[in-house]
Each structure stands twice: as C-alpha cells, then as structure tokens.
Amino acid sequence: MPLSSLFKAKKTQTTPEVIRDPDKTDFCYFPFFEIMMSAEGKFKPCSKHYDFISHEGKTLVVGESSIEEAWNSDYMQTLRENFKNGVRMKGCDECWREQDMGLKPMRYDSYNYNIPESQVQQPLQPTRVEINASNICNLRCRICMPTASHKWIREAKELYNWEETVHFNMTPENMATIKSWIPNMMEIGLFGGEPLISKENIELLEYCVETGHAKNIQILLNTNGTVYDDHVAKLFKKFKHVFLNFSIDDIGPRFEYQRKNAKWDEVVENMKRWVRHGGYTEKDTIECKICCSVTNMNIFYFPEYFEFMNKEFPGLPVFWNLIYEPWEYSIEILPEDVKQIVRERLQSFVSTYEMTEKRTKTIDNLITYLNNTIDKPFTGFFEKIARHDRFRKEDFSETFPEFWDVIKDYAPERAALTK
Numbered sequence: 001m002p003l004s005s006l007f008k009a010k011k012t013q014t015t016p017e018v019i020r021d022p023d024k025t026d027f028c029y030f031p032f033f034e035i036m037m038s039a040e041g042k043f044k045p046c047s048k049h050y051d052f053i054s055h056e057g058k059t060l061v062v063g064e065s066s067i068e069e070a071w072n073s074d075y076m077q078t079l080r081e082n083f084k085n086g087v088r089m090k091g092c093d094e095c096w097r098e099q100d101m102g103l104k105p106m107r108y109d110s111y112n113y114n115i116p117e118s119q120v121q122q123p124l125q126p127t128r129v130e131i132n133a134s135n136i137c138n139l140r141c142r143i144c145m146p147t148a149s150h151k152w153i154r155e156a157k158e159l160y161n162w163e164e165t166v167h168f169n170m171t172p173e174n175m176a177t178i179k180s181w182i183p184n185m186m187e188i189g190l191f192g193g194e195p196l197i198s199k200e201n202i203e204l205l206e207y208c209v210e211t212g213h214a215k216n217i218q219i220l221l222n223t224n225g226t227v228y229d230d231h232v233a234k235l236f237k238k239f240k241h242v243f244l245n246f247s248i249d250d251i252g253p254r255f256e257y258q259r260k261n262a263k264w265d266e267v268v269e270n271m272k273r274w275v276r277h278g279g280y281t282e283k284d285t286i287e288c289k290i291c292c293s294v295t296n297m298n299i300f301y302f303p304e305y306f307e308f309m310n311k312e313f314p315g316l317p318v319f320w321n322l323i324y325e326p327w328e329y330s331i332e333i334l335p336e337d338v339k340q341i342v343r344e345r346l347q348s349f350v351s352t353y354e355m356t357e358k359r360t361k362t363i364d365n366l367i368t369y370l371n372n373t374i375d376k377p378f379t380g381f382f383e384k385i386a387r388h389d390r391f392r393k394e395d396f397s398e399t400f401p402e403f404w405d406v407i408k409d410y411a412p413e414r415a416a417l418t419k
C-alpha cells in the first residue's frame with residue numbers, strides 16, 4: 001500500500017476530549033504530533049526512541065524516502081495503536097527505564113502540548129518536528145559519534161573501523177514538506193550537528209518569519225555555545241517563544257576535554273551575548289537554559305559546576321540529559337564506593353548552597369539515577385578513555401586529577417591501557 005494512502009482527510013464530528021494522567025497510564029502523545037529527522041539521515045518518532053522508523057520492514061532513509069512517508073509509515077501506525085492499547089514498545093525502553101526508577105521520563109513532556117483528542121484519533125500531519133539538518137558540526141565531543149558530528153568520522157574510522165559519511169537531510173522534498181506543514185506548526189526543534197551553522201535551519205527560520213507564521217511557533221534549539229549569530233537572534237525575536245539550550249557539561253579545561261575544539265572563555269561570552277537578547281524565564285521571548293549531559297567524567301565535579309553557574313549565570317535553569325550510550329560513560333557503572341563519594345558531594349552541595357526547589361529536585365533525581373546499576377565493567381571506562389586519549393594526545397588523569405585520585409585504584413595497569 002502506498003504511504004500516501006495510509007491517512008486520508010475525513011470530515012468528522014468534534015471528537016470528545018479524553019483526559020489522561022501520565023502517572024496512571026503509559027500513554028505518550030509524541031507519536032501523534034511529532035516526527036524527527038535524525039542526523040544520520042533516518043527518522044524517529046522522538047529523540048529518545050531507540051529504533052528508526054521503517055515501512056513494510058524496511059528502514060526509511062533520507063534520499064530514498066521523505067519525512068512525510070515516515071510520518072505515514074506502518075511503523076508509526078503500530079506505535080500509535082500500541083500506546084492507545086497500553087502496550088509498551090521496545091523502542092521506548094529508555095523512558096520505561098527511567099519511569100521504573102521512579103523518575104519522570106520525556107514521555108511526561110508530551111502532556112505539556114495540550115494535544116486534542118482529534119489529533120490522537122486522526123493524526124493527519126505533525127504539529128511538531130525535530131530537525132537534524134545534517135551531521136555537520138564544529139566539535140568532536142567525547143559523548144558524540146560520527147553520525148552526529150562529521151568531525152568524528154576519521155577518529156571513528158581509525159579506532160573502530162566505523163564507516164560514516166556526511167549527511168545532508170534537508171533535501172528539497174523534505175524542506176518543501178516541512179514548509180507545507182508550517183501553517184499548523186506548534187514547535188520546531190533544531191538540533192545537529194551544530195544547528196546554528198546550518199544554512200537550511202536559517203532558511204526555515206526566515207521562511208517562518210516571511211510568511212507571518214513565526215508568531216504562532218515555538219523554537220527549541222540545542223547549541224554547543226560556540227556560535228553567536230546576530231541575524232538569528234533578530235529572527236528569534238519574531239517567534240512566539242524560543243527555548244535556547246546550551247549543551248554545557250563542565251567548566252574550564254574539563255569542558256574543553258569533553259567537547260573537543262571548543263574554547264571555554266569564548267563559549268561563556270557567547271552564552272552571555274545570547275542571554276542579553278533574552279533571559280531565563282517564560283516571559284522572555286528567548287528563554288535560555290543549560291542542558292548538562294551527565295557522565296562519569298563530570299558528575300564528581302557538579303558542586304564546582306553549579307557554583308560557577310550560580311555566580312556567572314544566577315537563575316539560569318539547568319536540566320539533565322542522562323547518558324546511557326556509550327555505556328562506558330554511564331554513571332551506572334561506577335563502583336558503589338565511588339558512587340557514595342559522589343552522593344555525599346551532591347548532598348553536601350544541596351545543603352550548603354541556596355538552591356531553587358526545581359534545581360534541588362533535579363539533584364535529587366540525579367542521586368536516584370546514581371543508585372541504579374547495570375551489568376557492565378568499570379574497566380570499560382578506562383579503556384575507552386585511554387583509546388581516545390592516545391588518538392587526541394590528551395590525558396584524563398591530568399585534566400581530572402581530583403576524580404582520578406578517587407578512581408585510580410580501579411584502573412588497569414598503565415601498560416595495558418597504552419597498548
């Protein structure tokens with residue numbers, strides 16, 4: 001069956017609204033109003049979903065299939081029906097995992113969009129899109145991979161024999177389709193690669209402004225903080241609201257180690273320039289936040305991290321992105337005695353510094369996540385760190401000396417790490 005015929009517009013009576021409680025149901029609204037184009041040139045229902053969208057058993061790929069075909073695919077139909085029927089789909093395991101730990105996963109966020117029941121019963125087109133226009137990036141972050149940053153391609157090839165290429169996902173067909181959806185669009189998410197160096201992203205922002213639809217659309221953009229663009233800042237002012245999230249995982253040399261090619265002082269100055277255009281609250285057209293990816297490289301240093309943010313950016317909200325893959329960087333693999341040291345540092349910080357209720361809650365959630373374990377060896381962390389240290393001519397123990405003193409007894413012999 002051709003994808004275009006899977007959904008047909010029908011005249012229906014007003015659909016009665018259904019009130020769902022995310023605490024009492026596993027239902028998620030995202031598949032009913034969102035589609036994501038991933039950096040590696042494939043499609044997903046959302047950023048947390050493990051699996052790529054397929055149709056008739058074949059994974060849909062940019063260049064062979066369009067974003068509209070992905071939206072109308074049998075995979076998406078099955079996912080929607082499963083949520084209606086209370087069936088957990090494996091691709092959503094990351095949310096189920098966090099939920100089973102007592103945390104509120106991203107599924108809860110879908111309830112913030114006030115999706116009408118008519119969209120659930122007949123999802124004719126998305127009202128939210130997440131766009132990874134390409135994997136073009138200016139950084140080579142430790143937690144990243146070549147599918148999301150072309151700067152990683154040579155390193156991945158030499159270390160893992162991983163063949164990857166540069167992906168350009170905003171084909172003329174995909175751009176035209178997304179533009180056709182703009183009149184009914186609620187929110188556009190721009191990711192990457194680094195979204196602020198994407199000409200296609202800027203073209204789409206300009207189109208929204210020129211057609212007069214920007215005033216009805218929210219923008220969510222994650223940036224690594226290395227780019228400030230005055231033209232984009234002026235475009236942002238035309239939109240209903242802009243959520244500008246800075247991916248900042250640490251400070252100083254540790255930040256530069258984790259996000260290779262970034263210059264910490266330049267990033268801080270760029271953040272201040274963006275904040276001057278907006279602020280920290282919902283009342284600001286450009287609402288700035290920090291997205292911190294939590295790994296076993298940085299969690300030990302969160303008291304210093306928060307102290308810096310409280311001083312330089314007082315009131316700037318921070319939220320967590322819990323890293324599960326690569327598993328070597330997950331805090332779940334830390335030995336229990338190391339976890340206890342980290343817990344005590346976090347708890348001491350909460351009691352020492354005046355914190356907002358929201359920020360205190362995020363730290364409490366972080367401690368909850370820290371209590372979880374997975375069956376993976378901590379030696380994997382040292383091996384992965386050493387492999388990339390050799391390639392990049394860096395040294396984790398020199399950049400993170402305090403944490404190294406805590407974990408060094410678990411490290412394999414240096415001779416083994418240098419092989």
